[in-house]
Amino acid sequence: MSHDSHHAPVASKLELAPERSDLGLLRPDRTTGWSDWLTTVDHKKIGILYGAFAMFYFLVGGVEALAIRTQLIRPDNDFVTARMYNQLFTMHGTTMIFLGVMPLSAAFFNFLVPLQIGARDVAFPRLNAFSLWTFVFGAFVLNASWLFEFGHLAGWFNNFEWHKNLVYTDFAPANGWFSYAPLSGTFGQADASLHAPRFTGVGTDFWIIGIQVLGIASLAASFNFICTIINMRAKGMTMMRLPVFTWMTLVTAILIILAFPAITVALIELMFDRAFGANFFNPSAGGQPILWQHLFWIFGHPEVYILVLPAMGIVSEILPTFSGKSLFGYPIIVFSGAVIGFLGFAVWSHHMFTTGLGPVPTAAFSLLTMAIAVPTGVKIFNWLGTIWGGRVRFTPPMVLSLGFIWMFMCGGFSGVMHSSAPADAQQQDSYFVIAHFHYVLLGGVLLGLMAGLYFWFPKIFGRMPNATVAYIASGMVILGFNLAFGPMHYLGLAGQPRRTHTYHAGFGWETWNFVATIGAYILGLGVFISFVNLVWTAFKGKKCASDPWDGRTLEWSLPSPVPEYNFAQAPVIAARDAFFEDKHGGKRIGFENDGGEAGVHMPSQSWMPLLASAGFLFAGFGMPMMAMGVPHAGWIVITGLGVLIVGIWLWALEGPGGYMLKTPAVAGSPAPTETAAH
Amino acid sequence: MFSRFFSRVGLLATPILALVVAGCSKADMNVRQSTLDPKGPVAQVQYDVFMDTVWLVVVLFALVGGLLVYAVIKFRARPGDENAPRIEEGHGNPLVEIGLITASIGALVIIAIPTLSAIWYDDDVPDAAVPTSKLAAWYPRVEGAKENYAKVVEEQVLEIDVIGKQWWFRFEYPQFGLTNDNKRSVPNEFVIPKGKAVRINLRSEDVIHSFWIPKIAGKVDLMPGRKNHMWIQGDEVGHYYGQCAEFCGDSHAYMLFRVEVVEPAEFAKWVQKQKTDSQPVAAGSKAETGKALFGTKTCVMCHNINGNPMAAGAFAPDLTHVASRKSLAGAWLDNRDPKAQLALEQKDKNTESSVAVDNAVLKANLIKWIGSSGVATGADGKPTKDVKPGNRMHFYKMFNVAGLNETQQKFTDHELDCLAEYLLTLK
16 A cells, blocks of 8 residues: 555655555654654664764763762762762763663664665664664663652652652662662562562662663664664675674674573563562572572673674774775684674673682683683784784874774783682772773773764764864873773772772872872863764864765765765675775776666654654653552553553554655766676 | 874873882882782782783783884875875785784683682682691680680681671671670671681671672672682781672671781680670769660660670670770771871881770760761751761661650760760770
């Protein structure tokens, strides 16, 4: 039916006649402004939205981090209370991982993967929108706990009847991003209403449901990208011609699909413990707290690679571009990425060396953890090999990429140090570990992602970020970062434990905590300046050419900003680094004759993904309220699930729709020089 | 642009390097909780393995980092490159790759071997240490004496049960009958004999805690529902600092403890002292008023004091010898004169030396601790600033079977003074 209602090709979607979906509702195809962004199924717009939300939450997490560092600037400080400090570090970790790095990586996946493989969109555009909005609502539920916390501090809730049930009144989660049971769970026996006493308050319930919803968003997106990369590659784009960033996206998506079910199960068990008196992790009823740690870390360790592989992919694109030569050892880089992903599932217990596993498992996980250093080292060697013999041009993305290699290498080295379980017995849960993973995740991943932003911003917006500001901000980031986290190696070895909101003078930690805090301020300011630079660029920056860096991959062959149909004609790929070979080698990009005069088929926009995701908003608010003892809150959960089901149902029934968009003729598009015969 | 970039990097690197060098000065290596100043075999082995990894990493860092810097400088773009022909493409070199992978594996084997040996060494008291460490080998056995231990345990090494609670540690010596069941447990500070291996049994009564004395041994967790163990040995007499290393809730940062390493003969004396009761208080003294308050304000519901028949609680720290301990409130409050302590540490050039308890400091600590904990609002009507937020003394409602209202729970300054005077008699 929907195919009968196709429009004639139009030059712009604004020229479309109003069209009704199979449900009889008007399709939002012709919308502009806010409703266009809310209903978009364009992978580029979704990517930009992911990026904008991620940068916002980076700033939120950064403010939390600065509050933490301010509290620690001197011994016995009372800038925040113990409870608030615990909430800050819980939300800092959770925000940076789930709301900062993962969505920023997702922004790159969304924007780049279809362009790099020569596709016009992802495999399931509406599912992609669903992933985005589910992430947005999950993030909102998680952070809404702060609103409740501030309301509580202001005394808003003190008159409610259910308030008397709250022995623990932490509204924002204060259980750490790892939420170890039984601190996050229950103890003793459940009462008649199936509520067992708990160590923490409703903040933990917000955390549980928030992470659960974010997991759904990540899973949906991952299935989408796997389908896209496997099925929607242009002719001639064989797997071994895929850009490395796309390869790392594929590995990351597979990791997410394999890792997130473990945390999903664990979260459901914890939720049942807290809301319905189950006893999975309640030791006084025979539950096993250690089970939580196994389930959490078999998700949590692959999660580390979920965070780092996209940044590795980005750097693997930038280094060849600015070295003027192709990636050294492409197959080995791809293979080692896959090996890292595989081994990532075999090392989770190195987070649990101090839990009394016994010598045999400790030894096994110690050796496996050392083994994962090999593929990681291989990547660094190959990046070095890429620079070797090249002509290195210094640009903001290149400087940040070199910073990535350097900082990531430092983080890898301290990782080797605590792969040795006996050494780790002294380092576990000390500031040494904080130093280690911030070198990996901030010095590594954040620098890599910032490099990616500076690298692809000209492609995304057609405008070039100011290089001088970029250098100054990057310099501040690198300097501030090293000042903040370098001394923490020493602090950890000097015995300062993590997650402690204060410390006494006399333990020898005063000087370096002060230095670390000053470093954190410089770092925070540097990141802020960088983000301001980027946002300013997006609106007011200097316009630039479509291929400002002498790019290598397919996206640089397109105009900037990229038109909504991406490729006017489907490309036919003849080599790895297709666009570079097209420019400088003999292997030209060909174009398929896919009926260009009929226009490009565009998917219709839809409200349904947004509607379905909104169900998670209700369910996400209702579940903690139910655990809090708010009367009838369970109905809010049921309403939310109802909205989700109705949203998906309408989505299924509205039909795919679509319209045809006229494209400009491809100037002098030659016949394919080499057809896809692989 | 290139030189500008590198002068910037140089500007950044110099202060960092200077700070690192300054940070490595010898004076900072033996701070109170330093892992770089091991004073027992377990910490020593862990330190040795750590240093193996450090040396390996320093060599690798110099090699890879050096090559990276060299490559970036050597292969930088130069003016005129724009017109140069395209760089000859190389797609990798299998021999180089295989060589580097093999070398990486070889480097890891260097640290894998000491790692494996240390994992087994740290797990439990080594057989070699048992002959000299078993009780029969060093503890003075006096027939019929009160401090004697049962004959069945004399072939065992000393065992200490560590029980973690939010937010303090309780220590029990079951071989000597010093247990909570016997109303003879030891909170926050425990004592071990010098040079003897000690087995530690780790138990938790609520959430996960972790037992860490950096100078003596790395940490092992106290897992509810599991029976973990470790072993420790202190080779130098002194006062050592430890801390809970697993996040355990609101006052995790305040969950500290101490261990005193003493000569074996001193240890026997200490055990004997733990079995004594408190002395009667003088009639008509402030302490007598305080002793009565200890009952009427419901302290006795949770705390045990041998020698005060009313005080027989089992939930909270045993206070029989509270005034003899160098710290209070989960070892967060230090009962020593801080200036004298720092002066001694500087004079002896180590942090294990300790001055004795200062009664004035102890009394001030007691008043601060009790005054903040028992009530939700202070005399001025504002919420009290807890020494340890969330501590169970705040939860008087849960245990207040005496039916006191909040006003009755509050202490006047005079009452606090009397109560502190009473507790000061508990040497």
